[in-house]
Amino acid sequence: MTILSQLSACSVPETTPVERWRHAADGAFAADISPNGELVVMSGVNNGINVWRVGQDEPLYNWQHQGEGNNLVTTVHISADAQYVVTSDREAFALWSVSTGDPVGFWRIDESSIRDIAVANGGRGILVGRSNGKIMYFEPDTSRRIEFLGHQEKINSIDISPNGKFALSGGNDYLAYLWSTDTGQVIHTFNHSSRVTKVAIDDEGRYLFTADSKRESKIWNAQTGEPVSTLSYIARQKIFTDAQFSSDGKYLLTGSPSRRMHLWSVATGEQLAEWKVAPRETSVPKTSVVYAVGFLSNGTILSASSAGLTSTWEPYLP
Template sequence: MSNLWKIPCYFVLICMLLTACGELTNTAEQTFHHADEGIDAANISPDGTLAVISNLSNGISVWDLAKNEKRYIWNHQGEGNNLVVNIHIAFDNSYAVTSDQDAFALWNLANGEPEGFWRIDESNIRDIAVANQGNGILVGRSNGKVMFFEPRTGRRLEFLGHTEKTNSVDLSPNGFYALSGGNDYVAYLWDTRTGQVVYKFDHPSRVTKVALDDEGRFAFTADSKRDARIWDLSTGREVSNLRYFERQKIFSTAVFSKDGKYLLTGSPARRLNLWDVQSGDEIKSWRVTPRAGSQPQTAVVFAVGFLADNKVISESSSGLAEIWPIQSN
């Protein structure tokens, strides 16, 4: 990493112009309208076949992305405005969890039925995740506590490692390992069976986004300023620090490819980016369609996913699902 700063400034500028310019794509290959009024949260299943989106006035909807058909419509807390801002789909497509600031719900994706609703009284919910078969739910809270909950057994474990607000959480498919990041400048990988810390990942500022590789190889942790790091979960060592030229880059979503070669991220500034895991280099960048009527013209990329045939997909606050080819035509 230190060798980067020894490269002459003019050479860095030339490289930036050659590699970054022309790699930004604004036109999607396919566009699907999922909510005319825009959306407030979304998640795409790891295999790219399902999306769950939340809309203030129309509730929560589950979409079959292959057919672009609406499968279910859910109401998180009955009638009235829907305030769900966190959604996560299990790795095996069996269950989804949704939450507003005060409560979370577990939904069966096979039949569309709810299987539980739980209220959190002592602090606001910041983020959620669910394990395969709905066997475990992870809840990050504003008081810094992270709760792991088993709906069927009632077992509950609270992780107390964070000293300030928790911003982002993720859970391994088997529910055994959790990743959490917070305002205390730290991300922790910890064991949900014991509460013991496996790795501590330090940052120079607030950790705003974390993500686990579903195959158990990597973790992604990003802070509010310059550091967005990929870690090797077999050693706890840094693999790469994403290389970008902005002074600050916020990530709203992140997923690893199944082969472990790539990381796909979204941002609140319309950007969808593909990164090389080993080098941290940006491979390609896309700009999603802005939300209609927004000033300035912007959109939050809430969810991203990898598709077959060398394509990726995004769900953004514009209410659109957009498919992008990785290779230029």
């Protein structure tokens, strides 16, 4: 990936998007951006789940979890190959095919509520993190399932490798684990000083990201489990809603619940750029959650937010 412009650490961040599309008229409950930056899936407050190609004015598909009832989908994840999408409310999850627009399956959870979901390439494996601390790995084609019981408290964030072989999870027990979906065995353990609120796997298998609710947000070597860098910021706490590594492995892009996106150096943890998305018009105070972030192939930055907006932003190179 080539990122074009110049930015020094003291520059005023650009907060005017290059382009913007309203993908949910009354705001959104959840959204995700495909790793290739081509697709946005947004769960709207009043218009169900819509699949968009970035830059197009009409959605590819409109999906409904509960038939014609109220949309309660609060979690969305697109597979790394952008071929499958998994969506969930608190009690059930669904797998969808992007190529056909059809549902592949719909499953209900008997115990505890769903906290986070993720899907592997080809839809071959689905992770479901729950409020009782358990994580289910499920293969729709074979019906094989295992439960990961490493966490002792509520799950906050999970991610899955593109091939479905590895899972990263973080919870209220101050721990993050990289573990095998074949065996359920822990590969690496990451200790934090407060509850782990966000985790992410680099799709190329180079890095892992774990962040807690206070001051510690770290990038790790996925192979060795050793730290690569710690994100450098002054605030006493920084909560992340999404995290995406660039394809060249040089950058980490994050979203937050306070309208902001940040670009970080993977090697040093230095903050390189900051953007502020538009607020949700009906919110008081005027704020917006950045649900999803991403990169286009030329380094252009993408965001999708609770305001129901998908935006593109000028590319940057420190």
